[in-house]
Amino acid sequence: AQSVTQPDIHITVSEGASLELRCNYSYGATPYLFWYVQSPGQGLQLLLKYFSGDTLVQGIKGFEAEFKRSQSSFNLRKPSVHWSDAAEYFCAVGGGTNAGKSTFGDGTTLTVKP
Amino acid sequence: DTGVSQDPRHKITKRGQNVTFRCDPISEHNRLYWYRQTLGQGPEFLTYFQNEAQLEKSRLLSDRFSAERPKGSFSTLEIQRTEQGDSAMYLCASSFGQGHHEQYFGPGTRLTVT
Numbered sequence: 478a479q480s481v482t483q484p485d486i487h488i489t490v491s492e493g494a495s496l497e498l499r500c501n502y503s504y505g506a507t508p509y510l511f512w513y514v515q516s517p518g519q520g521l522q523l524l525l526k527y528f529s530g531d532t533l534v535q536g537i538k539g540f541e542a543e544f545k546r547s548q549s550s551f552n553l554r555k556p557s558v559h560w561s562d563a564a565e566y567f568c569a570v571g572g573g574t575n576a577g578k579s580t581f582g583d584g585t586t587l588t589v590k591p
Numbered sequence: 592d593t594g595v596s597q598d599p600r601h602k603i604t605k606r607g608q609n610v611t612f613r614c615d616p617i618s619e620h621n622r623l624y625w626y627r628q629t630l631g632q633g634p635e636f637l638t639y640f641q642n643e644a645q646l647e648k649s650r651l652l653s654d655r656f657s658a659e660r661p662k663g664s665f666s667t668l669e670i671q672r673t674e675q676g677d678s679a680m681y682l683c684a685s686s687f688g689q690g691h692h693e694q695y696f697g698p699g700t701r702l703t704v705t
Contacts, residue, residue, distance in 0.1 A: 481633075511693065513696075518698075519698060520595070520682060520696040520697050520698040520699055521634070521682070521684075521696040522696070523693050523694075523695070526693050567633050567634070569633075577622070577624070577639040577641075577646055577647050578624065578636040578639060578647065578649075579634075579636070579694060580636065581626075581633030581634045581635070582633050583631065583632050583633045584631075584632070584633050
């Protein structure tokens with residue numbers, strides 16, 4: 478069975494500081510990995526995805542993530558956080574025989590201090 | 592490309608009533624997914640369609656839930672005899688192609704059962 482763990486329920490960072498959100502996954506084959514962002518009352522917006530190839534992927538809004546197979550991790554990073562980045566972030570895994578569905582973590586809420 | 596749309600955005604109903612939600616995917620997308628999201632949790636997979644065929648249903652989808660995509664375009668999700676535990680955000684997503692690809696999410700329908 479596939480699963481995703483986001484160990485940090487809530488993170489607070491100061492504006493301009495760097496950010497790292499953790500994601501650990503469990504999957505039996507090569508995973509397809511995603512990070513989504515959700516603002517209050519909004520649907521999920523895809524930030525970036527990893528399917529294969531270069532393990533460091535770039536996304537929108539200055540975000541990047543690194544796939545580490547040995548650690549079963551796909552952590553999201555941003556070098557300098559903006560107040561508008563305050564939102565909830567979800568990591569998801571999918572692919573292979575479960576090609577239809579994605580399995581999501583429970584999310585990390587990001588608060589940005591001025 | 593107008594994105595994935597869902598209707599209604601909010602629904603308040605009394606316990607025991609039936610409700611139906613609609614999802615219009617991105618026009619060229621052949622796959623359509625339904626997820627449910629409760630407060631403090633990530634989206635949970637309910638079911639998905641490839642064209643008009645319903646290919647997978649989660650165990651979360653009890654007999655009171657039914658989904659259709661009759662012409663391979665829009666989809667409806669019906670909940671019969673609603674219960675308070677059905678209160679959640681119902682998210683629709685769509686994607687294009689075979690295998691696993693990124694899913695584009697709609698804004699969701701928030702259901703409150705009183």
